[in-house]
Amino acid sequence: MAEEKLLTVNVVTPDGSVYDEKTPMAVFKTTVGELGILPEHIPLLASLEIDEVRVKVPGTEDKFDEIAVNGGFVEFSNNIATVVANSAERKENIDLARAERARKRAQERLEKARQEQNIDKQRRAEISLRRALNRLNISKH
Known part of the structure; x- marks a missing residue:
């Protein structure tokens, strides 16, 4: 072989x-x-x-x-x-609880940025949310 x-x-x-x-x-x-x-x-x-x-x-x-x-x-x-x-x-190194807290914080920041109509803060919050969701998705495979 x-x-x-x-x-x-x-x-x-x-x-x-x-x-x-x-x-x-x-x-x-x-x-x-x-x-x-x-x-x-x-x-x-x-x-x-x-x-x-x-x-x-x-x-x-x-x-x-x-x-x-x-x-x-x-x-x-x-x-x-x-x-x-x-x-x-x-x-195997992803802390699920920490990733969930990061997701929640990012969603709160995103909502606040939308209410303020602050595009820069909104983009940063969206990136933070994508990072948190990525970690959560991978940890759950």
């Missing part, structure tokens, strides 16, 4: 490395759509949405590691996919 080809996925934030594993496939949600990367993919650079990065666990049919990423970008070259994000959390 041929050995499975693998690529490396690194997820880093200003606080350090969040994820560093080898995989046969990784899936990223970019600003222009979903992108799957296999070993020996052509080099690329893409902006990421607030969403999850899914990394296939080697030797399994359908098991994936899931990482909540709050934007950033992915760069792929030399069989290494490096995600640089302001913040990221592995599924």
Whole structure:
């Protein structure tokens, strides 16, 4: 049986490395759509949405590691996919109660900004809400 080809996925934030594993496939949600990367993919650079990065666990049919990423970008070259994000959390490290509190605060800020008709505050609250919902969705998979 041929050995499975693998690529490396690194997820880093200003606080350090969040994820560093080898995989046969990784899936990223970019600003222009979903992108799957296999070993020996052509080099690329893409902006990421607030969403999850899914990394296939080697030797399994359908098991994936899931990482909540709050934007950033992915760069792929030399069989290494490096995600640089302001913040990221592995599924198993997400504090569900904290994420729920963040969602509630963001919804309250969004409602207040809408009442004040403050577009800047509204945009920031919407981003905070998307981040909280992303963490909640991933933690519940």
